[in-house]
Amino acid sequence: MRNVVRMELIKLRSVRSTWWLAIAAVLSMAAVGAGVGLGYRSHTPVATAAQILDNSLGGAIVAQLLLGALGVLTVTGEYGMGMIRSTFAAVPRRGIVLAAKVAVCGGAALAVGLAASFAGYLGGQLAIRGTAIPAAALGDPAILRAVVLTGAYLGATTLIGVGIGAIVRHSGGAIGTLFGLMFVPMIVAGLFGESGIAVGRFVPLLMLLNSVAVTSPVPGLFAGWICVLLMCGYAAVAVLCGGVLLRRRDA
């Protein structure tokens, strides 16, 4: 297993898309954070620390797509030109290959997710410096919780991407499926109005915007850490399905 993890680490590092997606995830969150801060600075100089934080983590909507795509590509990138056959010839036990991908890609995505989340927080804080708006301190448990959980949510999204990649095996199709799964349930839940929350609290994007990346969850939704556990549960289901298919199908 250690050797296989080393293989996956070399693979992840040695393609440019990994770096582009990671940098883009951090920059997008930093940019949204700074944009939100600047907006408040020039138009609404009266705001609470929580308002600034909640909005400045909004870049996670973009970051989750970028890091989800990163997860997808760690698997589907091997199918484009048959790399997967080299991989499985080197390591015939396919479950181990997938487990190593989950460990390496998940670990990297968690680190990048936390960095991105912190960048969003920092962008917002720097942009409101010197105004009357109170600063949000990371020492405040509610603030720290939102920043850390957002990072963890992003890591879990990447693993959902890994699972979908193993199921679909085609980059375009898998990324499309992932994006669909992120947005379509939210739209559907919205059709049911107020009662939609019974379903909506299980929907990734709604969990992110109303519970994970905010200082106090909207009533009716699960607490942030439960939402992140749910995301990990979705990731586990996707990865297990992908693993079963990977072992059954010809490479």
Next chain:
Amino acid sequence: MVPGFWPPPALPSVDRVIELRELTKRYGDQLAVDALSVQVRPGVVTGFLGPNGSGKSTTMRMILGLDAPDRGEALINGVRYRDLRRPLTVVGALLDAGAFHPGRSGRAHLAALAASNGIPGSRVEQVLRIVGLSEAAARRAGTYSLGMRQRLGVAVALLGDPGVLLLDEPVNGLDPEGIRWIRELLRGLAAEGRTVFVSSHLIAEMALTADRLVVIGRGRLLAETTVAELAAGAESLEDAFFRLTSEVTDYRGVGAS
């Protein structure tokens, strides 16, 4: 050894041997490989010959555990490929040109595969030198010419210094110099006592490279022979090959006059 007592010479060694037993693969209602039983021995180059679509690549993939046979099995040194602990050190395979990530450098491609089997990084530089890719090793493999891709594939096959080599159409896309290079490489590897199994649809090339021939058509074994034997009863080796495979091609052109 006891004086005057010699081990019986006829016992096949299980070392460095590829053995196919009734290997069968079906795609829908099409039989791609049909109860193929073959033994490939060490010390010689064995050509795996057949028209396009005769099941050569499918057979190769089943030997490597990439495709699951519907029936039968493929054994290497008596065990199935997927039961090998560090497969690259036992079997080296050149898969159909490609089998890499176009965005990754040749060196990183080899380093990743080496790591998976605990092969030291110094071996990566060695095989890069052997195949002549040292200069291009830092470039993304997607920018390689077809010939360079084949060389990268050969480098992967040699990575673990394996006793068994499996090469699927290695001369595809190579220029004459490259073809000669691969021919001499394969003959050298066989002379060292390794098992070398090379697929091709080019009878003329196989005549120069291989000693033994396994000929298939529509997934069935047509002949297990030597180049000399096959050429014997016919005007040319090519004629002999066409006669052998004439019943089993799915396509045929007619004269253009």
